[in-house]
Each structure stands twice: as structure tokens, then as C-alpha cells.
Amino acid sequence: MNSHSTTPFSANLSHDExxxxxxxxxxxxxxxADKEHEHWTRAERELSKxxxxxxxxxSSFGDKCR
Incomplete structure (x- = not known):
């Protein structure tokens, strides 16, 4: 999974995450097998969300959120 490009979802996410x-x-x-791209983009979407x-x-509750 080394050759993945940046998508709008991954802008603020690290490669390791x-x-x-x-x-x-x-x-x-x-x-x-052969689902690397699908799993990568799903990971980006989930992490971004x-x-x-x-x-x-x-922004709504300040330090009360974890």
C-alpha cells in the first residue's frame, strides 16, 4: 500500500494513519487480494469523517470532547 495518491479525504491525515x-x-x-485501493480509500473516508x-x-463543546 505504498503507491496511494492524496485524495480530498486524506489532506489532513498521515500516511501511517x-x-x-x-x-x-x-x-x-x-x-x-486486489482490494488495496478500495481499502485505502475507505480508510481515508472513515478517518476523515x-x-x-x-x-x-x-468547536461546540470545547475540552469536554474526547
Missing amino acids: IAKRAYDIWEACGRP DRQQADECR
């Missing part, structure tokens, strides 16, 4: 999530997705799906929700929580 995306790689770990993509690996977890790959394992959860039974380690299928998580980050956005955390940012929204912090």
Missing part, C-alpha cells in the same frame, strides 16, 4: 486503518479493514474483510466529527464536537 491511513495505512493502519486500511490494514485493519483488509483484515476484517478476510484479507482479500472521524476527524470532522471530533472537530465539530470540539
Whole structure:
């Protein structure tokens, strides 16, 4: 999973964050072959959504969000 380009979802995410999530997705799906790109983009979307929700929580509730 080294040759992935940056997408709008990955702008504020590190390569290592995306790689770990993509690996977890790959394992959860039974380690299928030829699904690297699908797992990578899914990881980007999930992490981006998580980050956005955390940012929204912090902007609404400050330090009460974790």
C-alpha cells in the first residue's frame, strides 16, 4: 500500500494513519487480494469523517470532547 495518491479525504491525515486503518479493514474483510485501493480509500473516508466529527464536537463543546 505504498503507491496511494492524496485524495480530498486524506489532506489532513498521515500516511501511517491511513495505512493502519486500511490494514485493519483488509483484515476484517478476510484479507482479500486486489482490494488495496478500495481499502485505502475507505480508510481515508472513515478517518476523515472521524476527524470532522471530533472537530465539530470540539468547536461546540470545547475540552469536554474526547
